[in-house]
Amino acid sequence: MNDLSIPILLVGIGMLVVLTAVLFLARQAAISRRRGGFPCTLQRHGLVGGSSWQHGLMRFGTDRLRWFRAFSFRIGPEVVLRRSEIGDVSRRRLPAQVAGAEDSVLVEFSMRDGRAVSAVMDLVSGAALTSWLEAAPTGLVRGDAD
Numbered sequence: 001m002n003d004l005s006i007p008i009l010l011v012g013i014g015m016l017v018v019l020t021a022v023l024f025l026a027r028q029a030a031i032s033r034r035r036g037g038f039p040c041t042l043q044r045h046g047l048v049g050g051s052s053w054q055h056g057l058m059r060f061g062t063d064r065l066r067w068f069r070a071f072s073f074r075i076g077p078e079v080v081l082r083r084s085e086i087g088d089v090s091r092r093r094l095p096a097q098v099a100g101a102e103d104s105v106l107v108e109f110s111m112r113d114g115r116a117v118s119a120v121m122d123l124v125s126g127a128a129l130t131s132w133l134e135a136a137p138t139g140l141v142r143g144d145a146d
Helices: 003-035 124-133
Strands: 037-045 051-060 062-071 079-082 085-095 105-110 116-122
Touching: 037 124, 051 116, 079 124, 085 124, 105 124, 116 124
Parallel strands: none
Antiparallel strands: 037 051, 037 116, 051 062, 062 079, 085 105, 105 116
16 A cells, blocks of 8 residues: 555544444434433343343333334334233332432233243333333233233
């Protein structure tokens, strides 16, 4: 390479990094500004068998919950929970891990197809989720949500 092509290459790489950061921040802003969203940590199961907790944003829809991973380039939701597919819901209050912090709630969805989805959220969001589930038409959700 000659001496002139190296600075041009560095400028190109720098522009690519800046463009990527702008697109990432635009996605985050677009998802978080919509109404009906709340921070939620979801347990995700890997293809090989392990599971991990991932932070993201869950949004209410009229008939489904959409979960977006916090740091991702994917435009659409990573997990969609349709109200008609939720078979049972159980809730458990989790004490705060740090003194002075807020308690949270663990919500476990048992889907009609046999899979289980676990989510951790703050108490206010858990109450809003309970209201959303209870607002379902009669017989659509079984368990303690009806």
